[in-house]
Amino acid sequence: xxxxxxxxxxxxxxxxxxxxxxxxxxxxxxxxxxxxxxxxxxxxxxxxxxxxxxxxxxxxxxxxxxxxxxxxxxxxxxxxxxxxxxxxxxxxxxxxxxxxxxxxxxxxxxxxxxxxxxxxxxxxxxxxxxxxxxxxxxxxxxxxxxxxxxxxxxxxxxxxxxxxxxxxxxxxxxxxxxxxxxxxxxxxxxxxxxxxxxxxxxxxxxxxxxxxxxxxxxxxxxxxxxxxxxxxx
Numbered sequence: 474x475x476x477x478x479x480x481x482x483x484x485x486x487x488x489x490x491x492x493x494x495x496x497x498x499x500x501x502x503x504x505x506x507x508x509x510x511x512x513x514x515x516x517x518x519x520x521x522x523x524x525x526x527x528x529x530x531x532x533x534x535x536x537x538x539x540x541x542x543x544x545x546x547x548x549x550x551x552x553x554x555x556x557x558x559x560x561x562x563x564x565x566x567x568x569x570x571x572x573x574x575x576x577x578x579x580x581x582x583x584x585x586x587x588x589x590x591x592x593x594x595x596x597x598x599x600x601x602x603x604x605x606x607x608x609x610x611x612x613x614x615x616x617x618x619x620x621x622x623x624x625x626x627x628x629x630x631x632x633x634x635x636x637x638x639x640x641x642x643x644x645x646x647x648x649x650x651x652x653x654x655x656x657x658x659x660x661x662x663x664x665x666x667x668x669x670x671x672x673x674x675x676x677x678x679x680x681x682x683x684x685x686x687x688x689x690x691x692x693x694x695x696x697x698x699x700x701x702x703x704x705x706x
Contacts, residue, residue, distance in 0.1 A: 482652075484676060487529035488685030494529075496679070502533060502607070507540035507614055509606035513590075515568070517542040517621055522561055522569040522588070523662075524548045524579055528684035530594045531662040532672045533603070534570040539623055539634075539673075542615035546625035549663040550575065557582035564625060573597045627664045640666065641674040648695060648705055652679035656695040656703070657687070663699070671697055 479497040486493045494502070515521070521538045523545055525531045531547065538545040546564050551557045561569065561582055568590045571579040576597035583591050583599075593600035615621075619635035626632065632640070644667075650656070656675045660668055675682045680695075687693060697703040 482679075483681050484679075485529055485532060486681065486683045486687075487527055488683070488687070490527050490529060490685075492527075492529040499533075499676070503537050503540050504612055504614065505607035505609065506533075506537045506603060508610065508612050509608035510537070510541040510543070511613060512608055512610070513606070515541050515543050517615060517618075519543045519568075520546050520564045520566045520625060522546045522548055522564060522566040524550065524557070524569055524571045524575050525594075525662045526550065526572050526574050527594075528658050528660065528662060528672075528682070530570075530572045531668070532676070532682065533594070535624075535669050535672065536676065538570070540614055542621065544622045544625060544631065545669065547662065547664050547666075547669055549627075550578075554578055554581040555585070558585035561586035561588050563629070568592060570594075570603065571600070576600050624666050624669055626666055632666060637666075637670060637673065640670040641677070644670060644703065645674055645678070648703060650674065650678040650680050650695070654678070654680035654694045655687075655692050656680050656682055656697060657693045658682060658684045659696065659698045660684075661699075665699065668699075671703060 479500040481495045484496040484499045523534045535545045570592045573595045576593045580599040591600045594603045622631045623634045623637045624632045
């Protein structure tokens, strides 16, 4: 996905977990880990599942998977490890990206699926730390391809990059996001493609993505909640 110029202006703030990333840091994380995934064999068409409980982890995971040329499959947190294992098997996923809170569930499900690697945002038993995948070698990422698959929907259908861009543009029509906008996301990560499209849109436009609230709510210019279009306020 396209990212704005890499400078030190804030791009992502997640108050729930104390994460704050500048545009420069965000771009470095995405391209560095995507390069590391490529070095480990991730290729276009490979499905990588995403099971997270924070917006910052969801954003980094999906954007990094897309940058590596793979297909992101965001998941809603299931009731049991057996349910998750069945979904991972249906997806033919060989990797899942998760968070410490959900790592135990992901590791247990991986044992009953074809997943060979569980990547976690932080340390957790049986996982690989997301940050450790960061490669400082030459960046060898696939170029843009509108027809390459980008997202797996809950019903198994796939959106390619052209579909994702169309969704982003439709979402942006009433908003016309600007780099000066502050977008507050009141959304728990789930399997909805609308959340992934919203995050991609905000980052591509150079606006600030915020989760978990702000000390000064007057700074917020757009509010996004599940089940309704983002609203400018």
